[in-house]
Amino acid sequence: MRKSGFNSTPIRSKEGGEAEIMRSTGYVLWFTGLSGAGKTTLANRLHHELNAKGLSSYVLDGDRLRLGLNRDLDFSPEDRSENLRRAGEVSKILIETGTIVLAAFISPSKSDRHRIRQMFSDGKYIEVYVQCPLHVCESRDPKGLYKKARRGAIPDFTGITAAYEEPESPELVIQADQQSISACVQQILVYLRTRGIMHQM
Template sequence: MGESTNITWHESGVTKQDRRKKSGHHSFILWFTGLSGSGKSTIANAVAHRLFQEGINEYVLDGDNIRFGLNKNLGFSAEDRTENIRRIGEVSKLFVDSGQVVLTAFISPFIEDRKQVREIVEENEFVEVYIDCNLEECERRDPKGLYQKARAGEIKDFTGISSPYEAPENPEITVRSDQYSVEECVDQIVAYLKNENFI
């Protein structure tokens, strides 16, 4: 892909701080990462519902949903996965600038890709949430039948089987979705956000 030329950055007449003041809360990214079947989307949506009930402006960006539109031209090679996350990072930054909490549910298997998203926003604007679920449990759940296809060789570059997953080394939050219910995971995440004054 080529780089854009002859462009100029235009500052907004309304600042991020102005939007946060109007919203009445901080804006940041809640970045959910974990294996397929770990419960990322389910937990992210449950957290979003809880935040919505508390009057917080929120929006969920889901891995599959984004690939129906914005990233429909990307596959699952390492290069395409990196570009997928780069684009989501930039979109997420726009949500933060708009004064909202954006929750992203993506496998995002590579540490470096997640690090790059963290680096494009300011301090205290990126919260990594590791949905820790052992591979055996993810395969047992297999909500989309993908592990079965991957084991049969029908899906190439499948994270956890034929492509690596690099677990976060120092996530802000880790929840064990193989040990706790969705509601308990939500409670843990919301408690962290309140304790750290994100909400």
């Protein structure tokens, strides 16, 4: 793996002066965890932090994909796997442009996550397990999904009637119920710097 994924390149602004931009070598941070664990919230906050540092990033989540590219898929086990496969393929395209992809998906199956990891070369896929107890996720329930699942309105709902297989060796574990979003973001940034994926800023 390269010591740093970022190169500083001077360019001229329209006014003729020099400006400094940061070009990134793309990779994907794959956030996995229960619904309500805070995956998308964390990805969005990290997105703003990275952009503030001049780094290009993009948040990719299930809601966004299912509004367009994956609207032909339902929530059967087969279609859920296909949903993740397409998310992986989109992530591959984006990182080729130098974008840091922040992919937030429950992705409960070890086999699906392994398949996605295999899509990427070494160092390009970073699995982030957003760990949060079920009772905490259920107490948050921002979309009311757990309540519907408890009533039987949503079949095969992860954590209630379908299993979530915890990652065995993720690159990073975030204990989302024990620290603030800001602290979680800083934990990720420290990891990226320590691994030499991102310069100290």
